[in-house]
Amino acid sequence: MPAQPDACLAALAAAFPPAALLQGGAIPARNLQDTSYLPPETPLAVLRPDTPQGVAEAVRICARHGVAVVPQGGLTGLAGGAHPLAGAVMLSLERLAGIEEMDPAASTMTVRAGTPLEVIQRAADEAGFLVPLDLGARGSCQIGGNLGTNAGGNRVIRYGMAREMVLGLEYVLPDGTLVTSLNKMIKNNAGYDLKQLFIGSEGTLGIITRAVLRMQPKPGCVNAALCGMESYADVVALLGAARRGLGPMLSAFEVMWDDYWHEVTETVGVRAPLAGRHALYVLIEAQGLSEAVDGPRFQSWIESQFEAGPIGDAAVSQSMGDVAAFWAMRDACSEFGSRLGPHVAFDVGLPVARMDDFAKACKARLAERVPNAFSVYYGHIGDGNLHLVALSRGAAVQPMALISATVYETVRDFDGTISAEHGIGLLKKSYLGHTRSPQELALMRRLKAAMDPQGILNPGKVFDMEDKA
Template identity: 50%
Template sequence: MDIVATLRQLIGDSGVLDATELSTRSAGALRQDALQGAALARPRTTDEVASVLRWCHQHRIGVVPCGGLTGLVHGADGSAEVVMLSLERMNAIESIDSRQRCATVQAGVILQVLQETLEQHQLIFPLDLGARGSATLGGNAATNAGGNRVIRYGMMRNMVLGLEAVLADGTIVSSMNKLIKNNAAYDLKQLFIGSEGTLGVITRLNLRLWEAPTTRNMALLGLPDFASVTALLKRMDRDLGGTLSAFEVMWQDFYQLVTTAPAEGRPPIAQDYPFYVLLEGQGADPDGDSGRFAAALETVMAEGLVVDGALSQSEADCDRFWSLRDDVAQVFRGGYPFIFDISLPLAEMENYIAGLRDSLEEKVPDHHLLVFGHLGDGNLHLAVQVPEAEGEQWRQTVESLVYEPLAAFRGSVSAEHGIGLEKRPWLGVSRNAEELALMRTLKSALDPVGILNPGKVLAP
């Protein structure tokens, strides 16, 4: 069976790359390897996606959808037997409805492209993350992306009004709703959001938009202890009158890493505080927002919750503050990093990190733990560095030390990056047997042959 030739008949010669051509394409910005597959299909329309899936379903050929390849859990890994499916040529912003505050987009649109396009309409799509220049909106939906402003706007699933998806057998399910309130039976779009391409391929979306804020105030703050961090979150959420849009926390080791050469960032405040909070407020009151923000900071500093801080004076200052938090690539400096994306209740975080430090000290003697995250929504990112030469030999040990304690705290092994292949063995930490059984029932109903992103999320 000539897979490449058949796919070219279905969607045209320019829409298909063979295995050799595919091997020249990177598997992602943070990956050293190349994509693998029997072919890469790049359809231009939903009908072409349906044609590819219908044929692959008939011939029992696995299909691995891939977006911007910015994921960190090997959710788009392929093999020599599968067809890789990219919607990179389905990249049109079809419409922007300023009155309804809704954008209709194809799944291959880059997140940053939509953000920049909306500026001329004085609207925003508030999902934001460090990979905004590469991540696609279809991929954001398929993984239920979170990012920097979940505390105010929620996850990706809160921003999707409707979508169109293609099932494994080529059936097109169009649920392109534009209504915020639509209680007409099952909300079918939620089946596909966060499913990582295992239940269907998202091809188009209707996205909810918001009016663009006209003010932005930021501060980078040094705090003496974790109790002050959680108290500050509650106070600022109240005192900023609903304008709090981000509450990011960096433990001291991470802050030192991203503010010390050869990192490009420089420390706006001293490097010797236990915790650092990046605080952002976005509003629409030019006369009042800055004063309210400064007054709130003065109060918490007078009370000792904050011991040092730098207040933004310009948009350039805001960008510099965010560049420190977004400089996650620095965790690849100084060792072989295992990177984790977890969530747990705020009240449990200090005990969890203290226990993790102790267990790592006992069982992984030569390591370095870095902690940061979107603390306003309970999401922590961890990087455990081990010596480069030892690398993968520590994976099982480190993963068990990070994941297993989450069960006692009712935490999640994945806050925003999904499960993919990497977290599949640990899914049972966060999901019970009944939940896993229902997931398998859904998978069997929508993809009975098992061609969609085979092996990801749920074990075969």
């Protein structure tokens, strides 16, 4: 049906208070773009409902008038999934925030979609539990967006992706129907597991309003080591040894290539916990129950690996301050925007055994095709997730299309995925065929057409409804 924007705005104004509906110059600058480096875009309006029923009513009104709806959370996404569209209503969930219930017996927490991740982490900690999802944007990102993109983070190797912590979900369908299924049971095989359709769908099939999160026992201790390694084969061997020797204690296995280490210590200025230079660096973290038991166990395991040969040098934590200092090396990538200038950041997945070969091939291809190419490599190797940053040094305008095409072509050649944890959004959708088969893409389009025949929710994100290949 033809869009009726004026009638839609009038209906929204009649249904919501003035503070909830922002138009024109009243729209905050933050709502005009996410962190994907796409230029700002002014939408038709920004609507900020504060109840699930309000979200449902907003979507019903927009659907009735043929106006697209783009959900927005903390706006920390890197793929353009929450980027505004001209003529669309941006549905911000920032006022739909708060923790509704803590259930210690079920080890669950019921939260509203606009609740910042850090608020959820803190509430779990105060109750003696752990919400294992952790991202660098924890203070700004919202749980609805985390679930909508199936966020990963630092501890996937132990706890899994965001979908692993969701027991129940409430969501609004493209016609405005509110579906409430706030299940708390781990075992519930009563029909289709419908929540999985919405986790990771980036707001294209429905808008998440509330969730029941499964909490984990709070660790009694955390130990870490930062290891210098001389070959990627040694890194893979150490990963296998960590899985066998540390078992469920292993909570993170991060790898940084030498080029990343150099930029962090020389350009960003982080003090290196290890002396000398190594080909690769591994950050290992283990969460245990008792420092008296698991601390010596971790120390003994590190010593055994040092004696066995794969570790060239190592610093082992003696305090939580040491653990934080080790993580500062890995988290320093957040400074690249201000220290390296404009660049292109990538989040890809690859077979663990081929990551070093990929890094070498990608660096070589970038050097061949991009003038003054520069790239660094690091990531959550224990779960198959590699990050890289690439740019053309000295370029007035970064050749983002050329850099992206080169990186994603290499990912395809190594049987990887163009997105491990950040989603597809706008920026990656033209490369989705590098990762998904024509049959998979056709099925995605069938699901979208069946659930959202008007194309109301987040149109143009993830994939186009028409095959443009």
